[in-house]
Amino acid sequence: MTTGTEELSNVETAKKLGLLPEEFEKIKQILGRTPNFTELSIYSVMWSEHCSYKNSIVWLKTLPKDGPHMLAKAGEENAGLVAIGDGLACAFKIESHNHPSAIEPYQGAATGVGGINRDIFTMGARPIAQLNSLRFGNPDSARTKWLMKGVVKGIGNYGNAFGIPTVGGEVFFDESFNVNILVNAMSVGIVKEGETASAISYGVGNPVYIVGSATGKDGIHGATFASGDLHEDSHEDLPSVQVGDPFMEKLLLEASLEVIKTGAVIGMQDMGAAGIICSTSEMSAKGKHGMNIYLEKAPTRQANMKGWEILLSESQERMLVVVEKGREAEVEAIFEKWDLNCQQIGEVTEGDRLRFTMNGELLADVPAESLVLGGGAPIYNREYSEPAYIAKNKAFKIDSVKQPSDLKAVMMHLTTHPNIASKKWVYTQYDSMVGTINMTTNAPADAAIVDVRNTKKALALTVDCNSRYVYADAEAGCAIAVAEAARNIVCAGGHPSAVTNCLNFGNPYNPEVYWQFVHAIKGMSAACLRFETPVTGGNVSFYNQSKNEQGEVPVFPTPTIGMVGIIPDKKKRMSLNFKQEGDVIFMLGSSRDDINSSEYLYSFHGVKNSPAPFMDLEEEYALQQVIKQLIKDGLIESAHDVSDGGLFITLLESGMPNGLGFRIETDEEIRKDAFLFGESQSRVVVSVSAEKLDAFVEMMADTDVDFVNLGEVTADNIIIDDQTYGSIIEYKEAYDNAIGKLMEA
């Protein structure tokens, strides 16, 4: 076969497309000949990290995958699927869109939202909630503000028009993200058990349809782009960024769910990374069949597109649908109703060959299996070694830090720090209430709570990762991310069910980066086993770094944890805010002389090297069981976990919603700064009403979990050890407006 293109295909072309010389040799072996340019492009995108997980799969396989609620395990479908009872299942997944967002923040973020939602509804689930996890660089820089405004507008405009509420998320700033920001989007959907669709293709002669948007030149080689370092010329890769159309996505959602209901669909997959080639190969490999695809039949946005461009385009809002032969008219009528393209572009064949032709000319002929993860895609064991900075972190001693004389200065520093201050400027740009199931709008909780209509249940959702902890100690830091997610769900009244992860790291060929990756996976495994929250899937994003004069600068390693929990009785959900003056405030868990990797140590004292905060999985697990029991027995008025900014910030956040203050005593045995601002884990602040006090103490005394009476809720003053630090109103004003002021400065 000499066809496809006039361009020569050799090892040099392969390298330009991001393939290694040994991979080029492997392709030649598979095909028994030299691949043409189109075929080489196919392998380049399909064997890119983004599609093949070639540098991560060995370790991903070590993550716990089994749990009592699992319906679809990691890698089996487009998203994870867990049973939530009442004959319903929850499909959920998190995915990154880092590189596109770093060069074109608006479209990069928007299409990230679009892609993750398609992963959910392509399974037959209706998305009901979205979350996101964002990392930006120095918030004072003009570039960060440009990126942040673009990303937030992109997520907002896409998600708002699509009509699914954005109910939760996190935003974190650190200089390591100055060039390479992180944009992770999560979607959660609900489907009746047994009514899901699968990403599979089989049945010789069954027609293959492309539906949704027309195919354009946007996003060609996007997956390859995502699998290389960002560098100063990355903006020249702009055509690698796709353009989003949320209106089309909304139509595609309605039409897809309607068409799945007919039962005429064999399989369906959205076209995300690597476009037609990815969905045809993954569906075919899974169903152990081949396909003939006639590329000229695909509706295109412009004339004279080349075959390989149609094949590799990452134009958004498209799906590949394999339909049972004889039921074409039924399917076509539904897409017609929604005014969507619905064009047959091929059919299922016997064997495993994917044959792509353009006006009768054979452009590529490749075995589907050879392209995909678990099939012919390469798998690498990468070497790793402990980064030099880890020794420096371990050497940190708290005694080297002088206690501040002016506590109020620390309090205000933390209250207004962009990592801690209210993210209101961000989340008011997202429609958080459409769908009328967001139960946290008027009752804030540690996790977002969404109603599951016509059942007793609600879902608790959260995304968590403190990148600084993972940088400090990848294993402990990642275990903390899982523990915090589980704690948030428990504090909202839920039972942690399962995890989706988005693993954002630097270049895997850098042994120190790979060390971070390996240890994060180990920490995640241990924590997911302890909390019985299997990993249902997610995505890996390597190459998050940029080059400067010092060489490669990886981002803080960020294994974002998205967790879903079930609230068995929605009447017994828990909020985080103090309810009334005079209620008694307790802290469950132990105070420690620990300021490791706290915002206080890092940004107030400027100490960049210290270990991760204290974490013990057994202690954490025991604490969570007690919180569950307290909520079940109705003994507490509020529950809020101690996390970024320490106990002081936790108390402040519990006080602000109702404008209530607090009077507390510190512990003489513990350094005051560590007591108030330390971030050691496994602590939760609860408030208890006078009527429940005895029952609360009685129950706590029966457990092994430490608890301490901190003080009580006040009308508005903040009083610590009999000294007044101002009114809650003053802090609320500062907390609410800090990021807005920064963005408008």
Place this chain on the structure above:
Amino acid sequence: MKFGVVVFPGSNCDQDLIHVVRDVMKQEVVELWHKDHTLQGCDFVLLPGGFSYGDYLRSGAIARFSPVMQEVIEFADKGGMVFGICNGFQILTESGLLPGALLHNSNHQFICKNVNIRCETDESIITSKFKIGQKAVVPIAHGEGNYYCDDATLRELKENNQILFRYCDENGKVTPESNPNGALENIAGICNKRRNVFGMMPHPERASEGILGNSDGKKIFESILNSLITA
């Protein structure tokens, strides 16, 4: 009473509105598809929020030309009751059924949050159960909610008592600080002179159930039933 909720492609509050009318208010409700030329005998037409036809041009600018809107316009011209919320309000101004226009929010951002609104007249079927000056907390969620009209129109709105709601602070005072989007004189909702076509930017259907922790908006639906069923 038979309610009809118009479903445009890109509507996304249609099901929320249907849920409230059917499950909370226990009324009969049907979907009115944008391509259809019938209102299925409905007594009351609701235009939901969302992004009809994508709203890439200008909110509501395309929807006014849809087949179903020709029926809605004819229905309203004959005195039929029509109520548009958010995008529905925008479509009603674009269609000329309500005066004025909804411009981009003054801060050029989409805004989703709870706001306070103050009832300005109890002489309308959607405010009949309110007292003048009564405050309600109802969420907004829009990018183009900045109500604008010319001086003559504003004078007419006031003379005819057509302003239904204004944005206010938590004490019920209409202040510049409590205006979320730059709307002229804090206007959040109006009706036409004949008092059969109503539009508001805030979403009462998002504040109509105890489970959401806010049922202030339910009073609007109760007003409708109160006016029409007892009338």
